[in-house]
Amino acid sequence: MGATTLTHVMTIDPYNTNIHGPVVDEVEGLIKVYKDGHVERSQLVPCVGPSLPLELGVACSDIYIDKLTNVWARLYVPVDTNSKLPLLVYFHGGGFCVGSASWSCYHEFLARLSASSRCMVMSVNYRLAPENPLPAAYEDGVNVIYWLKKRRSNSLWAKLCDLSRIFLVGDSAGGNIAHHVAARLATEADDLKPLRIVGTILIQPFFGGEARTESERGVENNTKSSILTLAASDAWWRLALPRGENREHPYCKPAKKMVVRTLVCVAEMDVLMDREMEMCDGNEEVIKRVVYKGVGHAFHILGKSQLAQTTTDEMLCHIDSFIHHYDPL
Secondary structure (H helix, E strand, O other), rough: OHHHHOOOOOOOOOOOOOOOOOOEEEOOOOEEEEOOOOOOOOOOOEEEEOOOOHHHHHHEEEEEEEOOOOOOEEEEOOOOOOOOOOEEEEEEOOOOOOOOOEEEEHHHHHHHHHHHHHHHEEEEEEOOOOOOOOOOHHHHHHHHHHHHHHHHOOOHHHHHHHEEEEEEEOHHHHHHHHHHHHHHHHHHHHHHHOOEEEEEEEEOOOOOOOOOHHHHHHOOOOOOOOOOOHHHHHHHHHHOOOOOOOOOOOOOOOOOOOOOOEEEEEEEEOOOHHHHHHHHOOOOOOOOEEEEOOOOOOHHHOOOOOOHHHHHHHHHHHHHHHOOOOOOO
8 A cells, every 4th residue: 555545745836826815824844724724735755655665674665554534654673683573653743734754754764763763663754734734643552552562472573573672663643653652651650551651752752831941042043053943933822832821721731740761762852852952851760861063943853964863773773682681670
């Protein structure tokens, strides 16, 4: 089942005909929301099917999770393995409002992640805001885990992975989703058995607040240092939160108690750096924090410089070490 059967992208009208009324909110070049609720998303990144080069040694396929909500996932499975594989359930970034498991940048990165970490990766194509505001994405994440439990005995791919070693992973908004899904599932550990969430890997996770941090103030007028601007960050929250809520809502914050061992990958030039550092402070027993120098938000999927490429390789090594040498709580 190819990505073209699973993904529908609306392109922004170049003639701005305004048949839906005026634009009431937008992130320039990415999304426009009109007065009547119509949403247009630009095709910033091409969508691709599940094919991969044979030499990579990773098989890839798309599967439906819930046809009613159109939630699906892309599976990456190393083909040459002699033992059961840990499972990484991955949530893509995009401010909760854009992005896809079929975006070429995620397809390439997650294929590399699967190969380098010797893990099965399930990349979730969850529902997007503003049509489906939070907590829809969290609910999709929880439902994916229960879907795994139901399919564990009658799916070939399920027999290849160790469902007692599941890691929830995500970048940017996807890191926020992975974190909050883990917090929700922590209260349902007995119901999940024999599945077990043993860790989370949060790559530049997206958190917010009304008061500005130093990194937010520093990046506010410097778009060269981070692809995520402060204005865009504020807009994503406006579009994703339940109506009437502000950035002090619990969805914008890390959970008060860290429930599983966590790796937090921080970019030094990221507008989100201070919030990511703050969530780690005082939680050193359960959180491993790594700061990557000289790179900004989403460097691992959108960065084209040699530094971004080298740093991505370094981060993949850290993720591999965290997965295979972890100390479960």
